[in-house]
Amino acid sequence: MLDRKLVQEVLAAALSKGGDFAEIYVEDRLNTSIDMMKGKIESSLSGRDYGVGIRIFNGLNSVYTYTNQSDRLTLLKMAQNASMAVGGMPQNLAVDLTIASPHDKHPIRIRPEQIPKSDKINLMRLGSEAATHYDSRINQVVVRYLDYTQNVLIANSEGRFVEDSRTRTRYTVSTVAGKNGKMQTGFIGKGAGKGFELYDEIDVAHIGREAARVACTMLDAKPSPSGKFPVVIENKFGGVIFHEACGHGLEATSVAKGNSVFAGKLGEKIASEVVNAVDDGTIPNEWGSMNIDDEGTPTKRNVLIENGILKGYMVDKLNARRMNTDITGSARRQSYKYAPTSRMTNTYILNGHSKFEDMIQSVEKGIYAKYLGGGSVNTATGEFNFAVQEAYLIENGTITSPVKGATLIGTGLDILKKIEMVGDNFESGEGMCGSVSGSIPAGLGQPALKVSEITVGGREEN
Structure with a gap:
């Protein structure tokens, strides 16, 4: 992507006016994105994004700059300007780079860019038609198809020089059902760190029908009660509640600055003893997996919580300096336009020993949250608020x-301590996660959980 000698020159220039660490990140990405509404193509975009980012540290200070030009003069000038900006003592050194070849844990069988766009559109029509024909009350169906291949080169003044390729594919269906002026929505999707072989493994018609079923089911639903209730949260995308309410608070992005309720709690009991959680970027072909992170560090399985005890955080290079700890292969960014920071990869609550049926039978009056929707969290306080896309009463x-x-309302620390039962039916899901380094693919998941009490917010019938 860039000649190694040029990379060495740029890194040396990045330390020539100041700084004690320099890094170069090169990205070459091929994208395909197609939107279909009511069976017709609304947009179809294919393109290439290319750019170079340079980052320099001086102690705990950092400077990041980027360009979509990769000629020698542009890169050297950009590196020197950034070096002056970060401050420190000039260094005259020749950076000796050692090429690293990471083991590819995520092989791609069918390159998506080799598949005709017409084949992708035919798959979209299958999902659209399945959703549309599910029920006469379905009045809008949106299908989205995405694939991309991201090639990266990462090198730094510590001598690392490594390249990697990441391919991801995703398919989603959104529906709207209407009756008597009232509307409800449904959303189902599937994505993986795979190529077009994903469609040998999933049923797009089922995805369409499931999205339609959720919308129609909620159209006939009565308003949720409000109050404090036991809640059983379903597996798979139910893991978004841990991702948002707890996962972000375990990223060094917030921990290093003391902006997390989990800061300073290593070794302490922060959850029920039945809770075990990890962040694992090594799982083959998962949505959030990579061979290396966006600083060139091999990804790994990081234990976050073990038997309720906080065991670790997710840490990038700059925050490792702030915290005086080791990096964990957790640095991520949306593209070359963003400096990396600590982010989740695939964040899971691990299987327990309880049966889903026993969880339900143990609740006299409560809520079963089958599909969670969007939510928000304040990492400094751990307070969260999640919409439930599909919910049911549990009675006797x-x-x-x-x-x-x-809606589910509470704090991450509180919910972790109130998890009474963890199921044995783990499944993974996926989503897009936003933070200071942009929007990135993040895997999530869990078995079903029973929480002894959560504040549930409802709403009155319109």
Whole structure:
């Protein structure tokens, strides 16, 4: 992507006016994105993004700059300007780079860029038609198809020089059901760090029908009650509650500055003893997996919580300096336009020993959250608020009526301590996660969980 001698020159220039560490990040990305609404293509974009980012540290200070030009003069001038900006003592040194070849844990069988766009559109039509024909009350269906291949080169003044390729593919269906002026939505998707072989493994028609089923079910639902109730959270995308309410608070991005409720709690009991959680970027072909992170460090399986005890954080290079700790292969960024920072890869609550049926039977009156929707969290306080896309009442140990408008409200520390049962039915899901280094693919998941009590917010029927 860039000649090694040029990279050495640029890194030397990046330390020529100041700084004690320099890094160069090169990205060459091929994208395909197609949107279909009501069976017709609304947009179809294919393109290439290319750029170079240079980052320099001086102690705990950093400077980041980027360009979409990669000629020698542009890169050397940019590196020297950044070096002056970060301050410190000038260094005249020749950077000796050693090429590293990471083991590829995520092989791609069918390159998506080799598949005709017409084949991708045919798959979109299958999902669209399945959702549209599910029920006459479905009045809008949006199908989105995405694939990209991101090639990166990362080198730094410590001598690392490594290249990697990441391919991801995703398919989602959004639906709207309407009746008597009322509307409800449904959303289902599937993505992986795979090529077009993903479509040998998933049923796009089922995705469409499931998205339609959720919208229609909620259309007929009664308003959710409000109050404090036991809640059973379903597996798979139910893991978003741990991702948001707890995962972000375990990233060094917030921990290093003391802006997290989990700061300074290593070795302390922060959760029920039935809770075990990891962040693992090594799982083959998972949505958030990579061979190396965006600082060139091999990804790994990081234990976050073990039997309720806080065991570790997710840490990037700059925050490792601030915290005087080791890096964990957790540095991520959306593109060359962003400096990396500590982010989640695939963040999971691990399997327990409880049966889903036993969780439901143990609840006299509560809520079953089948699909969670969007939410927000304040990492400094751990306070969260999540919409429940599909919810049901639990009455006398039985799942009964669907309810709409339910929200789960609480704090990460509180919910971790109130997890009473962890199921044995783990499944993974995926989503896009936003933070200071942009929007990135993040895997999540869990088995079903029973929380002894969560504040549930409802809403009145319109």
